[in-house]
Amino acid sequence: MVPATPLPTDALSISGLSLRYDGPSVLEGVDTRIVKGAMTAIIGPNGAGKSSLLKAILGLEPATGTVRAFGQPVARAMDRIAYVPQRAAVDWDFPVRVIDVVLMGGYRQTGLLGRITPALKARAADCLSRVGMQDFASRQIGALSGGQQQRVFLARALMQGAELYLLDEPFAGVDAATETAIIQVLKSLRAEGATIVAVHHDLSTVAAYFDRVLLLNRRVIAEGPVANTFTRERLAQTYGAGLVMAMPA
Amino acid sequence: MPEFLALSLPPMLIASLAAIACALPGNFLLLSRRAMLGDAMSHVVLPGIVAAFLLTGSASGLVMGAGALLAAGVSALLIEVIARRAKMEPGAAMAVVFTAMFAAGVVLLETTGTDGIHLDVEHALYGNLESLIWLAATGPASLLDPAALAALPEELPRLAVITALLALALWSLWRPLVISTFDPVFARSQGIPTALVAAGLTAATALAAVAAFQAVGSILTIAMLICPPATARLLTRSLPAQVAVSLAVALIAANGGYLLAGYGPPLLGLPFTVSASGMIATLAGLMLALAAALPSQAAPARL
Numbered sequence: 396m397v398p399a400t401p402l403p404t405d406a407l408s409i410s411g412l413s414l415r416y417d418g419p420s421v422l423e424g425v426d427t428r429i430v431k432g433a434m435t436a437i438i439g440p441n442g443a444g445k446s447s448l449l450k451a452i453l454g455l456e457p458a459t460g461t462v463r464a465f466g467q468p469v470a471r472a473m474d475r476i477a478y479v480p481q482r483a484a485v486d487w488d489f490p491v492r493v494i495d496v497v498l499m500g501g502y503r504q505t506g507l508l509g510r511i512t513p514a515l516k517a518r519a520a521d522c523l524s525r526v527g528m529q530d531f532a533s534r535q536i537g538a539l540s541g542g543q544q545q546r547v548f549l550a551r552a553l554m555q556g557a558e559l560y561l562l563d564e565p566f567a568g569v570d571a572a573t574e575t576a577i578i579q580v581l582k583s584l585r586a587e588g589a590t591i592v593a594v595h596h597d598l599s600t601v602a603a604y605f606d607r608v609l610l611l612n613r614r615v616i617a618e619g620p621v622a623n624t625f626t627r628e629r630l631a632q633t634y635g636a637g638l639v640m641a642m643p644a
Numbered sequence: 645m646p647e648f649l650a651l652s653l654p655p656m657l658i659a660s661l662a663a664i665a666c667a668l669p670g671n672f673l674l675l676s677r678r679a680m681l682g683d684a685m686s687h688v689v690l691p692g693i694v695a696a697f698l699l700t701g702s703a704s705g706l707v708m709g710a711g712a713l714l715a716a717g718v719s720a721l722l723i724e725v726i727a728r729r730a731k732m733e734p735g736a737a738m739a740v741v742f743t744a745m746f747a748a749g750v751v752l753l754e755t756t757g758t759d760g761i762h763l764d765v766e767h768a769l770y771g772n773l774e775s776l777i778w779l780a781a782t783g784p785a786s787l788l789d790p791a792a793l794a795a796l797p798e799e800l801p802r803l804a805v806i807t808a809l810l811a812l813a814l815w816s817l818w819r820p821l822v823i824s825t826f827d828p829v830f831a832r833s834q835g836i837p838t839a840l841v842a843a844g845l846t847a848a849t850a851l852a853a854v855a856a857f858q859a860v861g862s863i864l865t866i867a868m869l870i871c872p873p874a875t876a877r878l879l880t881r882s883l884p885a886q887v888a889v890s891l892a893v894a895l896i897a898a899n900g901g902y903l904l905a906g907y908g909p910p911l912l913g914l915p916f917t918v919s920a921s922g923m924i925a926t927l928a929g930l931m932l933a934l935a936a937a938l939p940s941q942a943a944p945a946r947l
Contacts, residue, residue: 453832485827490881491882503835
């Protein structure tokens with residue numbers, strides 16, 4: 396379905412990516428590509444393996460198959476990739492301030508023993524302003540609303556200065572203001588040449604937010620531009636027939 | 645004054661160092677919800693020490709410390725294996741391993757006459773602080789007298805080294821430790837070897853447990869590992885502040901507990917003293933209760 400050889404326009408080229416634990420397969424031979432400079436939504440029903448796909452791409456799950464990022468094995472391109480996990484994956488009671496979380500994004504730049512410099516702090520403050528959270532720098536992370544937390548996590552990703560952003564449900568459980576703020580930041584990143592991939596649930600906003608979709612249900616159903624890929628037939632294939640009735644034409 | 649130098653100063657210094665050594669990794673055990681691991685490590689130290697003594701016949705601190713660390717490593721492996729093979733939750737696996745190993749240690753200790761060295765059940769359980777005295781001290785001048793200093797309890801320099809090592813490790817690995825405790829998945833995406841970090845924390849806990857064994861014994865070590873950080877957790881909002889406050893609480897508990905145990909009952913006109921390690925743990929618990937009664941400084945629960 397997709398050429399096995401990476402194209403120069405690919406941010407990611409994935410072939411034969413499979414993942415299973417004890418039970419049924421989570422991912423079955425995923426072959427696909429993520430086009431450089433585009434915003435791609437990963438869409439599929441619950442249990443389709445969307446979050447697992449992101450983690451498998453990053454080498455955080457024991458998957459088989461190959462993933463190349465910018466033409467290199469993904470492990471060698473990790474400093475060009477930023478990952479925003481699901482909010483639920485974090486301990487919100489942890490005694491850490493907003494600015495400390497953002498500074499974690501600078502870890503690769505400072506290294507193991509590196510200290511936090513004033514320049515790094517200034518850049519963290521910039522990243523916070525970009526997501527509209529500059530007034531919350533000294534707040535404890537647990538005292539923020541869900542949407543505010545999500546913006547802080549996006550700021551941490553910005554801090555990494557990556558070219559490819561992988562976001563796991565960035566709009567889940569956030570307020571409307573946050574959703575607008577996040578999509579604006581993502582679009583400005585794309586304008587700067589970055590590639591965005593987001594696991595997305597709200598089918599009604601796919602066309603407005605994204606350039607491309609990757610329809611996933613353990614294997615790839617389709618990947619392509621929203622206009623000709625995000626169709627009733629493809630969605631029926633992805634979700635099963637029941638959902639299609641509720642879809643806009 | 646000579647009496648204080650000879651009888652009280654060494655135990656207080658040793659208790660202080662042990663309390664600091666425990667509070668440092670304790671902060672991260674607490675935050676990664678692995679406090680139980682502290683309990684496990686402090687208990688498996690006992691069979692390690694006894695086995696090392698029986699195998700080598702040496703009562704040197706170094707040999708017994710090595711035995712304790714080895715036992716800690718073996719138990720950490722066992723916990724991992726049992727949790728995976730028996731599909732048991734980690735807390736249950738820890739409880740199984742450390743109670744079994746601790747019981748084996750007690751049996752080993754009781755059946756093999758290890759009289760004459762400081763290895764009897766009571767000391768192993770409750771510590772041996774009061775006996776760590778400095779008979780060479782004759783006055784303040786002894787503090788500058790190399791010959792007298794050489795006669796300090798051997799536990800003191802050993803604990804100083806362990807505490808310094810733990811502090812150095814924490815200071816230099818602060819960022820990867822914090823990141824992998826807060827957000828392990830993100831940490832791995834940043835190339836931080838989180839499994840290695842967790843193993844390092846286990847090793848640090850084992851080292852602290854070995855250190856504290858001399859001061860407060862097996863059973864009460866967990867109080868030193870967890871009470872000061874838990875108290876600090878309730879009083880602070882940032883992690884550096886939490887660690888700093890936990891060290892202060894640890895020092896207050898260690899020294900206050902020792903002084904209360906030795907001087908409290910006589911001041912009240914009572915003809916006895918009480919166990920220093922018991923008082924230290926009690927004071928640590930009281931401070932935690934007091935902090936819990938105050939309005940929390942930690943983040944309010946989100947609605």
